[in-house]
Amino acid sequence: MWKELFRIAPELIPIIIQTVMDLEQVVTGIKRGEIRKSRVMNIISNILDTKDYFLKQDSDGQMEILNLVSMFVDVIVSTFNYTGLFASSEKLDFTPIPVEQGASNEGN
Amino acid sequence: MRATKLLFIISLLIMASCVGKDLTPATEVVYQGELIGNEDFTYASAAKVVEKCLEVKSCMELGQEDYPLPKIRGMRGGNAVECGSNDDGTPKLKLGCYTTDGYITVPQGADLEIISHECVHHWLYKSTGDADPLHSSNYFLSCSGGLSLTEDSE
Numbered sequence: 001m002w003k004e005l006f007r008i009a010p011e012l013i014p015i016i017i018q019t020v021m022d023l024e025q026v027v028t029g030i031k032r033g034e035i036r037k038s039r040v041m042n043i044i045s046n047i048l049d050t051k052d053y054f055l056k057q058d059s060d061g062q063m064e065i066l067n068l069v070s071m072f073v074d075v076i077v078s079t080f081n082y083t084g085l086f087a088s089s090e091k092l093d094f095t096p097i098p099v100e101q102g103a104s105n106e107g108n
Numbered sequence: 109m110r111a112t113k114l115l116f117i118i119s120l121l122i123m124a125s126c127v128g129k130d131l132t133p134a135t136e137v138v139y140q141g142e143l144i145g146n147e148d149f150t151y152a153s154a155a156k157v158v159e160k161c162l163e164v165k166s167c168m169e170l171g172q173e174d175y176p177l178p179k180i181r182g183m184r185g186g187n188a189v190e191c192g193s194n195d196d197g198t199p200k201l202k203l204g205c206y207t208t209d210g211y212i213t214v215p216q217g218a219d220l221e222i223i224s225h226e227c228v229h230h231w232l233y234k235s236t237g238d239a240d241p242l243h244s245s246n247y248f249l250s251c252s253g254g255l256s257l258t259e260d261s262e
Contacts, residue, residue: 074249090220093152094138094182099145 015050044069131201133190134183134215143177143212151182156220161227167251168231175234178206178227184216206230208239224252 045066139151144158157180165171183189191205191213204214204222206229214222228247233239240248 090153090156092157092182092214092216092218092220092223094184094216095152096139096149097145097152097154099148099150 015046018046040073041066041070131188131203132186133188133199133201134186136183136185137181138184138216139180139182141179143180153220157223160220160223161230164224164227164251165231168228168235168247170231170235173235175231176210178230179211181211181213182216183213187215187217189213189215206233206239208233221252228252 048065139149141149143154143161145151145154158177161177165173165175188201188203189205190199191202191207192200194200203218204212204226206212206226210230212223212226212230214226225248228245228251229239229241232245232247
């Protein structure tokens with residue numbers, strides 16, 4: 001087993017490093033959900049590619065898995081939005097505040 | 109196929125866990141008027157509400173369009189507002205309501221995220237003439253709520 005692992009190490013190590021870097025970007029990168037989702041999809045796609053490469057399998061099932069993951073992300077996001085699990089804790093406050101006429105007229 | 113069913117069941121369970129919140133109608137108007145405030149009075153959350161609604165407009169790629177902001181009606185006395193009626197004629201209670209006269213009606217103390225949802229209705233109505241009461245537009249997923257798939261979440 002170790003012999004086999006050493007044999008594939010030159011190919012495997014860059015893939016592992018790249019995956020870790022991709023994950024790091026998902027966590028600390030731009031806070032755009034769309035970009036984060038595409039990065040997660042890329043990571044999963046790369047992992048599936050790697051698995052297929054080393055196991056000498058074709059990638060027929062990849063698209064199905066990626067579609068399921070994409071759907072899963074969408075379902076989770078919409079569910080969280082629907083249930084308000086990650087809703088902001090900020091509450092609407094309609095307490096009336098008089099508008100300071102003097103301040104708004106300054107400079108006129 | 110099995111995984112799809114599993115996803116569906118999981119999402120149903122999560123949603124079901126939040127069903128059962130008692131909604132009581134808010135009946136007293138605290139503030140009514142422009143989103144940013146009226147000539148003499150504004151309200152405590154006005155700036156955040158305007159910011160939220162403009163974020164949604166930008167997310168819907170309508171930032172360049174010159175559509176007017178919605179107006180807002182803040183109610184107190186309950187945690188929901190009347191929004192249309194049920195089949196049996198009783199008032200339908202919701203956490204927020206958008207009407208095509210351009211008003212968003214929300215109860216005092218409601219979550220700020222509700223504004224995002226109602227603003228999607230508003231901008232849809234202004235851009236397409238259909239406020240999409242059945243929520244078929246993807247913008248409800250991508251541009252409203254605490255998690256956003258197409259816009260900055262902070």
